[in-house]
Amino acid sequence: MAKRSYDLLFKLLLIGDSGVGKTCILFRFSDDAFNTTFISTIGIDFKIKTIELKGKKIKLQIWDTAGQERFHTITTSYYRGAMGIMLVYDITQPKSFDNIAKWLRNIEEHANEDVEKMLLGNKCDMEDRRAISRERGEDIARQHGIRFLETSAKANINVERAFYELSEAILDKGPNKDKIPEAQPLPKPRSELSKCCN
Amino acid sequence: MAFAGRSVELKRILESENIGLKEFREACFQGLDEAGLRPKCWRILLNCLPPQPARWSETLASQRKSYQQWVQELIIYPGEGQDDEEQRHDITQDDHPLNPNPQSNWSAYFKDNEVLLQIDKDARRLYPDMCFFQRPTDYPVKMDASGNITAAEYLRKRIDRCVLKSAAVVKNRSGGWNISGVSRKRTEYENLSESEEAHWEVVERLLFIYAKLNPGQAYVQGMNEIIGPIYYTFSTDKDETFREHAEADTFLCFTNLMGEIRDRFIKHLDESASGIVSSMNNLMDLLKSTDHVLWTCLEGMDLKPQYYSFRWLTLMLSQEFALPEVLRLWDSLFADAERFDFLLYICCSMLVLIRDQLLEGDFATSMKLLQNYPNPDIHKILVKATQLRKSRQIATGGSVTGIMIG
Ligand SMILES: Nc1nc2c(ncn2[C@@H]2O[C@H](COP(=O)(O)OP(=O)(O)OP(=O)(O)O)[C@@H](O)[C@H]2O)c(=O)[nH]1
Numbered sequence: 001m002a003k004r005s006y007d008l009l010f011k012l013l014l015i016g017d018s019g020v021g022k023t024c025i026l027f028r029f030s031d032d033a034f035n036t037t038f039i040s041t042i043g044i045d046f047k048i049k050t051i052e053l054k055g056k057k058i059k060l061q062i063w064d065t066a067g068q069e070r071f072h073t074i075t076t077s078y079y080r081g082a083m084g085i086m087l088v089y090d091i092t093q094p095k096s097f098d099n100i101a102k103w104l105r106n107i108e109e110h111a112n113e114d115v116e117k118m119l120l121g122n123k124c125d126m127e128d129r130r131a132i133s134r135e136r137g138e139d140i141a142r143q144h145g146i147r148f149l150e151t152s153a154k155a156n157i158n159v160e161r162a163f164y165e166l167s168e169a170i171l172d173k174g175p176n177k178d179k180i181p182e183a184q185p186l187p188k189p190r191s192e193l194s195k196c197c198n
Numbered sequence: 199m200a201f202a203g204r205s206v207e208l209k210r211i212l213e214s215e216n217i218g219l220k221e222f223r224e225a226c227f228q229g230l231d232e233a234g235l236r237p238k239c240w241r242i243l244l245n246c247l248p249p250q251p252a253r254w255s256e257t258l259a260s261q262r263k264s265y266q267q268w269v270q271e272l273i274i275y276p277g278e279g280q281d282d283e284e285q286r287h288d289i290t291q292d293d294h295p296l297n298p299n300p301q302s303n304w305s306a307y308f309k310d311n312e313v314l315l316q317i318d319k320d321a322r323r324l325y326p327d328m329c330f331f332q333r334p335t336d337y338p339v340k341m342d343a344s345g346n347i348t349a350a351e352y353l354r355k356r357i358d359r360c361v362l363k364s365a366a367v368v369k370n371r372s373g374g375w376n377i378s379g380v381s382r383k384r385t386e387y388e389n390l391s392e393s394e395e396a397h398w399e400v401v402e403r404l405l406f407i408y409a410k411l412n413p414g415q416a417y418v419q420g421m422n423e424i425i426g427p428i429y430y431t432f433s434t435d436k437d438e439t440f441r442e443h444a445e446a447d448t449f450l451c452f453t454n455l456m457g458e459i460r461d462r463f464i465k466h467l468d469e470s471a472s473g474i475v476s477s478m479n480n481l482m483d484l485l486k487s488t489d490h491v492l493w494t495c496l497e498g499m500d501l502k503p504q505y506y507s508f509r510w511l512t513l514m515l516s517q518e519f520a521l522p523e524v525l526r527l528w529d530s531l532f533a534d535a536e537r538f539d540f541l542l543y544i545c546c547s548m549l550v551l552i553r554d555q556l557l558e559g560d561f562a563t564s565m566k567l568l569q570n571y572p573n574p575d576i577h578k579i580l581v582k583a584t585q586l587r588k589s590r591q592i593a594t595g596g597s598v599t600g601i602m603i604g
């Protein structure tokens with residue numbers, strides 16, 4: 001327990017409509033594999049992965065939420081502690097793209113003001129069924145001043161990059177990271193707090 | 199009592215003219231893994247069969263007939279008065295967002311399609327580790343005399359149509375509509391012919407009919423995980439005369455069960471006495487009085503009950519264990535007269551049984567443990583749960599009522 005295994009702890013959150021591939025993206029990142037069928041996420045799922053960035057060991061605590069409206073009261077309680085949020089849509093499902101505005105409103109209402117955001121257009125391996133062009137994704141991201149990538153959990157495109165870029169953005173904020181411990185209503189055991197401060 | 203002795207006992211109970219429910223529940227509580235009695239017993243426990251076997255055939259016949267009618271009305275002929283297939287399809291295709299017509303039957307049809315698409319996503323994702331749900335059923339619902347078209351084909355077409363439509367009619371940035379010719383490959387259905395239906399498609403139909411008949415809840419994610427084990431149990435019945443009616447009987451049992459637990463699926467009831475938030479609070483109260491040290495530890499880590507018990511309680515633990523274990527657990531749960539109270543004791547015993555690991559771990563390891571419950575020994579969990587209940591009843595001065603594991 002006493003051994004320090006990482007320098008920083010970042011909390012990330014995955015949100016977006018049901019079926020856009022949040023769980024698959026997380027699974028691709030944490031286990032480097034793809035499963036065509038995943039059970040639907042009920043409530044919230046949780047994974048840990050430690051990465052190295054600019055010479056620092058960073059432990060990512062990633063929360064994967066359920067997409068259906070019914071779960072919003074349960075899932076919005078996780079927004080507050082998140083330092084980075086990935087908003088995912090499905091490039092073959094216009095509805096999931098139309099809902100981006102709604103998800104951004106959720107972030108505004110429930111997350112910390114300085115949370116780092118990233119928009120992901122997933123399933124980009126399905127060119128033949130694409131309904132949302134890459135440009136439209138870029139445009140809406142630009143309008144809201146957030147990062148954007150098209151990803152595929154299936155073909156392993158940009159998934160790792162997405163997590164690294166989001167983590168780097170959080171890291172680059174620099175001074176903020178010292179405030180992290182007190183500002184976190186999300187669970188953090190005392191033993192871990194002391195680890196990241198020395 | 200030994201396994202063999204138990205199933206003999208259960209068979210004797212089932213043969214009586216008027217099944218003594220107390221005795222019957224006690225026998226079921228011990229588990230129904232042997233002798234293929236689970237499907238019959240669950241039907242009785244979930245009020246699909248009355249305790250008088252003489253009334254069974256008549257009861258079943260009328261229930262199954264109503265279900266058949268719902269399939270006809272809600273799946274085959276969803277647009278009232280539109281019995282000409284050609285015409286129906288044309289009208290559906292007109293009802294795209296360019297042409298919203300609130301007066302039309304089709305705006306309701308359109309709304310239903312959203313529900314159907316969500317069900318479709320989840321029915322496909324049901325027990326992905328098992329091949330059962332991907333395999334064709336032996337009892338598809340046949341729509342024509344030659345048996346070449348099945349009811350599933352109607353939903354397949356409908357899903358294809360609305361996926362295609364939503365892909366083809368896309369709002370562009372300036373607020374106008376782009377109509378692009380995106381076609382959808384039918385790869386998903388390639389392995390099944392029109393005369394076959396996969397088990398997951400049967401589940402899809404069941405959930406869609408339930409959603410239509412219960413518009414207040416419609417479909418909520420997780421219902422698939424409640425109906426899945428029931429349908430599996432009925433459609434693997436060794437008794438063919440029952441197996442062939444798995445679909446209709448599942449519908450009734452699921453409807454009855456949902457009658458008891460539906461409040462947990464309804465967002466605006468979250469905070470009510472029967473809602474999910476209250477259930478989670480009750481679980482924490484129970485843990486607090488059972489194992490104060492563990493409760494304090496979880497509180498200290500800020501490991502909230504929503505992080506794990508939301509799923510435990512909503513799905514009655516169906517996502518926590520492999521299917522055979524879920525079935526065994528549900529035997530006791532369904533058999534218990536206070537079944538949802540007993541579920542709290544089961545969840546509490548699951549926490550207590552891994553207390554040492556939880557007390558030792560930090561937030562992340564504890565979260566992982568609770569989200570992937572380790573080495574589930576269902577028997578041990580149940581024994582512990584009945585003990586907890588008993589000592590709690592004694593401690594609060596109540597009478598000791600619950601069934602114990604023999
Ligand atoms: N072709 C393709 N399919 C994908 C990809 N990612 C996910 N899928 C499919 O999309 C389906 C849904 O993926 P999930 O990860 O379960 O979706 P989710 O966003 O977690 O959904 P909820 O848990 O219901 O909120 C899966 O059955 C996958 O087969 C992708 O990159 N490419």
Ligand SMILES: [Mg+2]
Binds near residue numbers: 041
């Ligand atoms: Mg998911």
